[in-house]
Amino acid sequence: MASRKLLLLPGDGIGPEAMAEVRKLIDFMNAQMSAGFETEEGLVGGCAYDAHGQSISEADMAKAMAADAVLFGAVGGPKWDAVPYEVRPEAGLLRLRKDMELFANLRPAICYPALAQSSSLKPEVVEGLDILIIRELTGGVYFGEPKEIIDLGNGQKRGIDTQVYDPFEIGRIAGVAFELARTRRNEVCSMEKRNVMKSGVLWNEVVTATHKARYSDVKLTHMLADAGGMQLVRWPKQFDVIVTDNLFGDMLSDVAAMLTGSLGMLPSASLGAPDAKTGSRKALYEPVHGSAPDIAGQGIANPIAMIASFAMCLRYSFNMVEEADRLERAISAVLDDGLRTADIMSDGMTQVGTTQMGDAILARFKAA
Numbered sequence: 615m616a617s618r619k620l621l622l623l624p625g626d627g628i629g630p631e632a633m634a635e636v637r638k639l640i641d642f643m644n645a646q647m648s649a650g651f652e653t654e655e656g657l658v659g660g661c662a663y664d665a666h667g668q669s670i671s672e673a674d675m676a677k678a679m680a681a682d683a684v685l686f687g688a689v690g691g692p693k694w695d696a697v698p699y700e701v702r703p704e705a706g707l708l709r710l711r712k713d714m715e716l717f718a719n720l721r722p723a724i725c726y727p728a729l730a731q732s733s734s735l736k737p738e739v740v741e742g743l744d745i746l747i748i749r750e751l752t753g754g755v756y757f758g759e760p761k762e763i764i765d766l767g768n769g770q771k772r773g774i775d776t777q778v779y780d781p782f783e784i785g786r787i788a789g790v791a792f793e794l795a796r797t798r799r800n801e802v803c804s805m806e807k808r809n810v811m812k813s814g815v816l817w818n819e820v821v822t823a824t825h826k827a828r829y830s831d832v833k834l835t836h837m838l839a840d841a842g843g844m845q846l847v848r849w850p851k852q853f854d855v856i857v858t859d860n861l862f863g864d865m866l867s868d869v870a871a872m873l874t875g876s877l878g879m880l881p882s883a884s885l886g887a888p889d890a891k892t893g894s895r896k897a898l899y900e901p902v903h904g905s906a907p908d909i910a911g912q913g914i915a916n917p918i919a920m921i922a923s924f925a926m927c928l929r930y931s932f933n934m935v936e937e938a939d940r941l942e943r944a945i946s947a948v949l950d951d952g953l954r955t956a957d958i959m960s961d962g963m964t965q966v967g968t969t970q971m972g973d974a975i976l977a978r979f980k981a982a
């Protein structure tokens with residue numbers, strides 16, 4: 615039996631509740647499908663700060679580096695608003711991304727047929743939506759130096775962040791986008807702000823050159839990122855794959871998430887480069903939603919984004935394509951059955967809590 619090393623980092627807020635539903639799936643797959651998952655657990659975010667005074671301990675970082683894949687819940691909450699910036703909960707997630715070199719963040723926005731009514735947009739605008747946002751995750755303004763608040767000495771301060779991209783960073787994320795487009799509708803739209811940002815000019819040049827050199831079979835378009843945001847809410851179905859930088863990708867993926875009905879629906883995968891010898895890659899899977907402290911602990915959170923993130927883990931880290939398809943079909947079937955958590959509830963549907971939603975998905979997965 616293959617051994618598959620999984621590190622679970624449930625984190626804060628609704629993270630642990632959502633992760634508990636994935637654990638049920640892992641237990642079932644080990645017991646009934648000889649999946650051979652070996653799970654370990656660690657702390658990240660506010661809970662890690664409470665335990666160790668750090669947003670992730672060195673020991674848990676080492677576990678993450680050694681795992682075949684990491685499943686991440688969510689971090690943060692008002693309890694840690696006043697902790698030092700360096701050890702704020704989000705720093706743990708950023709360190710995982712940076713140290714594991716997870717430069718490619720895949721954020722699919724799929725509108726399940728049953729949820730077209732839940733979107734704030736008209737059903738015909740979102741019905742059948744299937745787009746993939748590829749966000750660059752280890753560069754740009756989130757990591758660029760200098761990054762500081764300086765004292766100008768005259769009673770004034772200045773906050774500085776630096777947007778910086780090197781060609782290799784742009785070329786490799788563009789490559790991921792073109793490769794994935796080939797498995798879909800074969801179209802990539804690259805978004806930047808070349809009209810005001812030098813890094814945008816370079817982004818545009820490198821994406822264009824990468825396309826010309828290796829991917830000219832893929833249809834490539836360019837859009838300014840602000841116009842891209844507008845087009846995403848005007849007519850999102852015009853897009854197949856969107857590739858963009860860390861900051862724009864953060865914003866545009868939240869916009870895309872809402873098209874699908876709720877932030878509680880969106881999974882994501884953060885991937886490193888494939889190892890030249892083994893072909894395996896470091897990977898972390900996380901829901902796009904945050905820790906939702908306002909509803910944490912009430913048993914009402916939507917576990918679908920977390921479960922769908924596990925489906926992406928099966929697909930991208932373990933090549934368990936059939937099982938991933940089956941899990942995604944189980945999610946769709948449960949929605950077709952009319953089950954809804956509070957965030958996607960609508961008239962005539964059956965409102966359920968986190969564990970009921972998880973149990974229903976597991977039951978459909980078992981039966982498939």
Ligand code: IPM
Pocket residue numbers: 704707708864902
């Ligand atoms: C995301 C989140 C994170 C980010 C935060 C929690 C650091 O917004 O994954 O989209 O900014 O990348």
Ligand code: MG
Pocket residue numbers: 864865868
């Ligand atoms: Mg975000």
